[in-house]
Amino acid sequence: MNDMTPTSAERALKLEGMGCKRKRVEDVRFTQGKGNYVDDLKLPGMLYGDFNRSPYAHARIKKIDTTKAAAVPGVVAVLTAETLKTVNLAWMPTLAGDVQMVLADGKVVFQNQEVAFVIAEDPYVAADAADLVEVEYEGLPVLVDPLKAMSKDAPMIREDLKDKTEGAHGKRKHYNHIFAWQAGDKAAADAAFAKADVTIREFIVYPRVHPCPLETCQCVASFDKIKGELTLWGTFQAPHVIRTVGSLISKIPEHKIHVIAPDIGGGFGNKVGAYPGYICSIVASIVTGRPVKWVESRIENLSTTAFARDFHMDMEIACTKDGKVTAMRCYTIADHGAFDACANATKWPAGLFSIISGSYDFPAAYCLVDGVYTNKAPGGVAYRCSFRVTEAAYCIERAMDIMAQKLGMDPAEFRLKNLIRREQFPYTSAFGWQYDSGDYQTAMNKAMESVDYRKLRDEQKAKREAFKRGETRDLMGIGIAFFTEIVGAGPSRACDILGIAMFDSAEIRIHPTGSGICRLGTKSQGQGHETTYAQIIATELGIAADNIMIEEGNTDTAPYGLGTYGSRSTPVSGAATAMACRKIKAKAQMIAAYMLEVHDDDLEWDVDRFRVRGNPERFKTMTELAWAAYHEVPPGMEPGLEAINYYDPPNFTFPFGAYICVVDVDVDTGTTKVRRFYALDDCGTRINPMIIEGQIHGGLTEAFAIAMGQEIHYDDEGNVTTASFMDYFLPTAVETPHWETDWTTTPSPHHPIGAKGVGESPNVGGVPCFSNAVNDAFAFLGSTHIQMPHDNWRTWTAAEKLGLHA
Numbered sequence: 001m002n003d004m005t006p007t008s009a010e011r012a013l014k015l016e017g018m019g020c021k022r023k024r025v026e027d028v029r030f031t032q033g034k035g036n037y038v039d040d041l042k043l044p045g046m047l048y049g050d051f052n053r054s055p056y057a058h059a060r061i062k063k064i065d066t067t068k069a070a071a072v073p074g075v076v077a078v079l080t081a082e083t084l085k086t087v088n089l090a091w092m093p094t095l096a097g098d099v100q101m102v103l104a105d106g107k108v109v110f111q112n113q114e115v116a117f118v119i120a121e122d123p124y125v126a127a128d129a130a131d132l133v134e135v136e137y138e139g140l141p142v143l144v145d146p147l148k149a150m151s152k153d154a155p156m157i158r159e160d161l162k163d164k165t166e167g168a169h170g171k172r173k174h175y176n177h178i179f180a181w182q183a184g185d186k187a188a189a190d191a192a193f194a195k196a197d198v199t200i201r202e203f204i205v206y207p208r209v210h211p212c213p214l215e216t217c218q219c220v221a222s223f224d225k226i227k228g229e230l231t232l233w234g235t236f237q238a239p240h241v242i243r244t245v246g247s248l249i250s251k252i253p254e255h256k257i258h259v260i261a262p263d264i265g266g267g268f269g270n271k272v273g274a275y276p277g278y279i280c281s282i283v284a285s286i287v288t289g290r291p292v293k294w295v296e297s298r299i300e301n302l303s304t305t306a307f308a309r310d311f312h313m314d315m316e317i318a319c320t321k322d323g324k325v326t327a328m329r330c331y332t333i334a335d336h337g338a339f340d341a342c343a344n345a346t347k348w349p350a351g352l353f354s355i356i357s358g359s360y361d362f363p364a365a366y367c368l369v370d371g372v373y374t375n376k377a378p379g380g381v382a383y384r385c386s387f388r389v390t391e392a393a394y395c396i397e398r399a400m401d402i403m404a405q406k407l408g409m410d411p412a413e414f415r416l417k418n419l420i421r422r423e424q425f426p427y428t429s430a431f432g433w434q435y436d437s438g439d440y441q442t443a444m445n446k447a448m449e450s451v452d453y454r455k456l457r458d459e460q461k462a463k464r465e466a467f468k469r470g471e472t473r474d475l476m477g478i479g480i481a482f483f484t485e486i487v488g489a490g491p492s493r494a495c496d497i498l499g500i501a502m503f504d505s506a507e508i509r510i511h512p513t514g515s516g517i518c519r520l521g522t523k524s525q526g527q528g529h530e531t532t533y534a535q536i537i538a539t540e541l542g543i544a545a546d547n548i549m550i551e552e553g554n555t556d557t558a559p560y561g562l563g564t565y566g567s568r569s570t571p572v573s574g575a576a577t578a579m580a581c582r583k584i585k586a587k588a589q590m591i592a593a594y595m596l597e598v599h600d601d602d603l604e605w606d607v608d609r610f611r612v613r614g615n616p617e618r619f620k621t622m623t624e625l626a627w628a629a630y631h632e633v634p635p636g637m638e639p640g641l642e643a644i645n646y647y648d649p650p651n652f653t654f655p656f657g658a659y660i661c662v663v664d665v666d667v668d669t670g671t672t673k674v675r676r677f678y679a680l681d682d683c684g685t686r687i688n689p690m691i692i693e694g695q696i697h698g699g700l701t702e703a704f705a706i707a708m709g710q711e712i713h714y715d716d717e718g719n720v721t722t723a724s725f726m727d728y729f730l731p732t733a734v735e736t737p738h739w740e741t742d743w744t745t746t747p748s749p750h751h752p753i754g755a756k757g758v759g760e761s762p763n764v765g766g767v768p769c770f771s772n773a774v775n776d777a778f779a780f781l782g783s784t785h786i787q788m789p790h791d792n793w794r795t796w797t798a799a800e801k802l803g804l805h806a
């Protein structure tokens, strides 16, 4: 070795492996407008589909007349439920074990429901002709309020289920009831409440919101009659699931379906499920023999595909008088709209909601969720959330603040007193989850020190006095949220979708010259997978990240996987990637031993090479070993250097975080200014700190949007009043606050590289933090809970109710 020979550390740096702030490789095409999205696809002879939709939320269909629409020049066909019945596709199964109308069959059950599908030579002709489909309706009473869904005189939404006493998850209590799901120990919780010193009870609503990705849902279906093969391009977060479900519904053999998800412009849960647009495009392509494209408009996206949340939670906490929590109970009504099209693992109709005991050491806990039908769009997806974790985190974090207020304790002190302690990990919660690792006190203390929490409280105290003296009309609020997520669905014993175990996969091939390709069962929608998976491989195999191609989204080439949502890519496919690397490395070690004429055990790994123990001058680099794998393998060994891993995680991963927010609320206008937002996240081993920071910024921006303004609102007639960005709050750079990010690192003990998911954490922790800040601003005036969203009007109204405008 001479002075010019790079050291191990220098070689490691060059690989751009784990821990490196590697620039996103996908941005080279995205920032130049060269992405390849579904709507960029142009096939010869392509037709375009568009929907006629219901103006009513609940109405019987007396007649559908498609004559005028069909007569428009350029219209090729018009589909209705009657047409779909000829191929047995008028209804389709949902991921939640329910069925859903593809096109309205006999009646409509939510506004903007799909009634007819017009296929034309041109998208504008299809849209114009869709308006000419004549539908005769007879209005029916409308059910909007989920709290009235199970009342005696509630309108019946689902006549098809009239005689069904059993649902997908057991007995139905009412004709509008979908499921009842409970967790925890009711008797133990009740007993603790009976002898509690202090209790609180609050009705906490997480309104209906929508993921609203910038690119809406869309697809192109192309059926080849000669080969009997269907190719489906689409905005799919889970392409393999779409292929399997597509095969089961259409009866086209699965090997003759090719699903391709090209670049996707944001998903956030909106693109997990199957929608009528996909089914209609497929049928239309089969009927016409030509490719058919369907692209959702913004209004269609916001009002019909995949809402999120809509959880109405009656939350209670019991406590000793010195501030130790003893039990929690929560009863929830979940509004699912007209069909249960939730994207949850099969066994979990309310998702992973039983993470609701949060980060605290509750000895007893119980929750019960009733799912109900209303005249609203179907869905219940996890909007940047791991299956209802966001609802749970919001509920517990609001409730902890309310209890602190009742006890007269500082909310941070109250949390510190009840956080699960480091030595309790792995910690089994009262709901039975085994939290893998955590160091909550360190995170909370670091967050408090970073923002100088004590000083902020002093300032707040002074401001409150000034407010009382009439010297200011601003209220200062300090919000705290300490959240624990449960991500990485999932262990197959706990999680499946339609019977398919929720494992995931990675297949790696190293080429003779030492570069390679890795294909995975996940699918990025903007999270930067092409950058970060390559970093795992770089560290594991000593091949520069730039020399690894990452490919996702083509079911013909990618190994089977369950897709990307619920922050599962890193916990599951990230683990599969590391495990596949380790198989490759083991083979490379045998080749190295053969070439260096030593025993395998005499070799040690050094960044990008195997070297002989005690004789580091003798080594073989991965590049040399890759070449050898194709021409010089030991006798009896198969040539080539590739491996595949299907990873079934032993447990979920439990990322956590401590967030603190400072707001100033003007009581006369209801305007809330976010002065500071500090987010400390712990996602275990960090693969790419810059990507993590980007994920946190994006998720916090969505959390800000949800907490401060987003709501999919329906009037009493079931009209959606927030179906465009004129009414639905989508923050731009102008409204978005500045974010301060920080971290601690507590690796997951069961993940091969110690990583936990992170993508959803900021949404999970951000929403309660904003809400706690606004609520904290008013708390000293006796207010206990102001419902989200905290837009100017609602905040002004809260001030009015407190008599602040007198």
Ligand code: CDP
Binding pocket: 527, 528, 529, 532, 533, 564, 565, 566, 567, 568, 569, 570, 571, 683, 684, 685, 686, 687, 688, 689, 691, 692, 695, 755, 756, 757, 758, 759, 760
């Ligand atoms: O499933 P999804 O990709 O949405 O979520 P994720 O697994 O939390 O990953 C989001 C992005 O953050 C990916 O690019 C990951 O590689 C990256 N990440 C990371 O760099 N380190 C972690 N410990 C977790 C995620």
